Amino acid sequence: MSTENRFQFAKSAALDEVMLLKASMSDFSYGTHAHEEFSFGVTLSGRQDFFALGEYHKSYAGNVIVFNPEDAHDGHSGGESTLHYKMLYIHPDQLVPMLESAGVHQAKSFRVEKVLQDDAQLRSHILGLAA
Structure with missing residues (x-):
């Protein structure tokens, strides 16, 4: 297994307070932490294992991961693939x-309840914004 780990951050030129992380990792793990932002991610290949909201999760290629602000989680690559x-x-x-603007009622108290999802439309939107 490769031991190369890469993390590239980019700030959006079009949207204030939006940041993109592109990551590749094979032997890296994140300790438990939280963000002040909403985090919307897509596992592109390999597997991401993490503990969040009282459960262990395994995100496979194509899965969507969503963390609300202040949701504590950890993470590491799972399996043999990068x-x-x-x-x-x-x-x-x-x-x-x-x-x-999208008509969501109570937008100020918005929370995503399911941290790991297999939602093709959401995945497409996240990857479109990431591009």
Whole structure:
């Protein structure tokens, strides 16, 4: 297994308070931490294992991972293949107006209840924003 780990952050030129992480990792792990932003990610290849919201999760290629602000989680590559994923970090100050314009009621108290999802439409939107 390769031991090369790469993490590339890019700030959006078009959207304030939106950051993209492109990551490749084979022998790296994140300790338990949380973000002040919403985190929307897609596992591109490999597998990402993590503990969040009281459960262990395994995200395979194509799965979507969503963390609300302040949701504590850890993470590491699982299996033998190198993990590749993209993660968007969107501050609530940026996301709430987007949700309100989309007609989401109670956008200020918006939370995603399911951390690991297999949702083709959401995956497409995340990857489109990441591009």
